[in-house]
Amino acid sequence: MSSQGRALRVIAVDAMGGDDAPGEIVAGALAAHRDGLGRIVLVGDRARIEPLLHGERAIEVVHSAGEVAMDAQASAVVRKSAGTSLGDAIDLVRDGKADAVVSAGNSGAFLAIALVRLRTIPGIARPAIGAVLPGRTGPVVLCDAGANVDCKPEWLMQFGVMGSAYARAALGIAEPRVGIISVGEERTKGNTQTIEAAALLERAPVRFVGNVEGKDVLLNHADVIVADGFVGNVILKTAEGAAAYFREVLRESYESAGLVGKAGALLSRGVFDAMRVRLNYATYGGAPLLGVRGNCVVAHGRSDRVAIRNAIRQAAAVAGADLVGSIGAALAA
Amino acid sequence: MSSQGRALRVIAVDAMGGDDAPGEIVAGALAAHRDGLGRIVLVGDRARIEPLLHGERAIEVVHSAGEVAMDAQASAVVRKSAGTSLGDAIDLVRDGKADAVVSAGNSGAFLAIALVRLRTIPGIARPAIGAVLPGRTGPVVLCDAGANVDCKPEWLMQFGVMGSAYARAALGIAEPRVGIISVGEERTKGNTQTIEAAALLERAPVRFVGNVEGKDVLLNHADVIVADGFVGNVILKTAEGAAAYFREVLRESYESAGLVGKAGALLSRGVFDAMRVRLNYATYGGAPLLGVRGNCVVAHGRSDRVAIRNAIRQAAAVAGADLVGSIGAALAA
Structure with missing residues (x-):
């Protein structure tokens, strides 16, 4: 075989x-x-x-x-x-x-x-899940998407190296921009884990672009988003839940808008169903274990x-x- | 005065x-x-x-x-x-x-x-920010929404108590359901911090309903969501970013749908603008420091x-x- x-x-x-x-x-x-x-x-x-x-x-x-x-x-x-x-x-x-x-x-x-x-x-301490999200202008790799919690800064650095290799090998991105999820763009923002991991990524063999905020994940501010698996899982599921939520809110607003609303509702339903499926990393083709x-x-x-x-x-x-x-x-x- | x-x-x-x-x-x-x-x-x-x-x-x-x-x-x-x-x-x-x-x-x-x-x-170790999110069927308090990182389990327990008091006093919810953000519904799922905090919340003077996942936050699975400020900030900003993202994706799909699409686009733009403003906790009336x-x-x-x-x-x-x-x-x- x-x-x-x-x-x-x-x-x-x-x-x-x-x-x-x-x-x-x-x-x-x-x-x-x-x-x-x-x-x-x-x-x-x-x-x-x-x-x-x-x-x-x-x-x-x-x-x-x-x-x-x-x-x-x-x-x-x-x-x-x-x-x-x-x-x-x-x-x-x-x-x-x-x-x-x-x-x-x-x-x-x-x-x-x-x-x-x-x-x-x-050289790899822990395998990680690399989920591919449907970003605004192209795919975004979220690593780790849920395999590990309580990660050491060294593991996060390795997630960046693995996610970068994956983005290059499987998604054809020549020089993937690697960002780390944090609570502000300045390097001083973050928790102990991410600040230490950022310092390691700075010296790692990747194109590190610094901190990325939750609002930037789907907007392609980086090609690879490094996160503790706990945080990565929360990001994935929050985005998935937001899709379900916005769909419902839109549906209600259309319902009070007559015939035009009906047409709009039909249009948006298809889009939202597609988004939900794509944000569910597994139905989007499964996630590699890196x-x-x-x-x-x-x-x-x-x-x-x-x-x-x-x-x-x-x-x-x-x-x-x-x-x-x-x-x-x-x-x- | x-x-x-x-x-x-x-x-x-x-x-x-x-x-x-x-x-x-x-x-x-x-x-x-x-x-x-x-x-x-x-x-x-x-x-x-x-x-x-x-x-x-x-x-x-x-x-x-x-x-x-x-x-x-x-x-x-x-x-x-x-x-x-x-x-x-x-x-x-x-x-x-x-x-x-x-x-x-x-x-x-x-x-x-x-x-x-x-x-x-x-009795309170750290003040926390209690952001009010526009949940599907009513407001949801996210606490901590970003004041503290590297939280001890005890702090998370206190965030639950404070969020619950806030939901009762300011939002008029008689017996707020308090959940803790985690990566699965089972009690064994989570990182060390949240598993220990859940055990404390179990014994705290709140109506604790267990783990809540990212996808459930806006769907009112709990009235108060307990989170480390790092995670709370990521949730808030991911939801905010998702609103901007879905709006753009919908706009594109409408553009290829002629006149009906134009009407749908106008309708949904208003809804999405309103959602973005509301998800930005501060414009939604500011967030209490609890x-x-x-x-x-x-x-x-x-x-x-x-x-x-x-x-x-x-x-x-x-x-x-x-x-x-x-x-x-x-x-x-």
Whole structure:
């Protein structure tokens, strides 16, 4: 299954992970296969997967009897991941049999198992999630989007290096501007963690542009936004909630505006639905797990077939750009 | 100038603080006076203030020759605030000559001087800013909205108590639901700070409803949202930025939709402008500084006359509800 000499990347997909697994996962894999996005290997319960393939023989199935429950504590499953669809899918990457792995399963377990089975790239203390947000004039990478809390300043500096490598490799931004989220533009503004991290980023091999405020995130004041995973998660969800909120407020104002309002409501509804989906980083193609020695894409638990297809596309792009190699190279610089 | 026996509260206003001081400050004070919101005392350079009053004699002027610069370090001005318009306005409250103070000046200096001159309510470690957000079904208090970073869990617990007292006293919410911002609804989700603070809030004299996520803030999942000031500031500014962003995205989609789109654009522009103003906590009437022994309202540096008028209205409401007394009572409970 190695990708050596093949045009298509081999993508291992955890068929049993996700709220609508295996149905939506297999359907998404079929869609990705039809679109030529990669060579798909589905990992999971063969008896449940094969009927869903409707005779499609180009998609390989690797049998795993076990499953990691969506609500399992990561610490409880991390050492006994072998034999589960998630663990075995990750092991395909570790063993060089797949170029990337996608799972919509338990994301805490995904992170923990990937960390143990793949290990981190030398020089990286903690893997981080790099969410791609639909900024006003182009994509914005938010790193960390939720993998780590209580981060040390050194970790934040590394998030900047990894996010920068990702923006360059997968998004084609030549010299990504890296900013750190804070409470004011002046360098003296921030908490102890971010002020110390900013000083480290100043000397890191990235194009550091200083502090960025919450209001600037979607307005492309930087290409990469560095944040503690707690803060990154709050930013992501606040923006997601704001989309739902503005949609409702607009709907009400249209309702009191007669026919023109009706038309406006129809127009804006479509726009807002699209925005909500895009701000949900996972449905927007899944988020790469940066910093481990293997390409991992974390999809949302609620992923449908479209989200899974997009996550596979994202996994193929990450593998094609040799993200792991470019993060290592950036750290060596 | 005491308010004893008077129907109208006495509001001290720092006439020299703010980007457009004293012009917009005095104009806002005149508007508040005309609307019967309070008895206004303007503090600042008499020679510059009086011409702006156009002969209005019901507004008192207390002369202060000095000013606190908008970009001054709080630590540099806190011990020599006497003789500045900001310091003298705060002292009017300390000396019982005014019921509340409003300033659109240097907010860091405002906090620091208020802390030193008024001191905290017994049992309160740090004053906090309580921003009122325009939630979907009613106002939401975000506390702390930016006064403190690197907060201890105990401070967060106190922010919940103060926010709750404010929501009850000034917003008329009988039993405010207090939530803490975190990265998931389960009690085990969060960073060390918020998990410890949640345990304290569990035992505090408030109606604690547990964790609240970023997406729930504007959707009234709680009446009071507890946050470290760093996180609170990021939430506020992310929501503000999202409003600007969605407006632009909608505008573009309307532009490609002909006449109906034009009408929709006009409709939504008004709604979004209103939302941006309301999400900017300061223009939404200023934000109370909670936890000091005196009523303080922090207005935004960019406040125009409308914002100042609203901040004065807010100051009168806070004074009328005896916020300081109700926070003290809540802590004693």
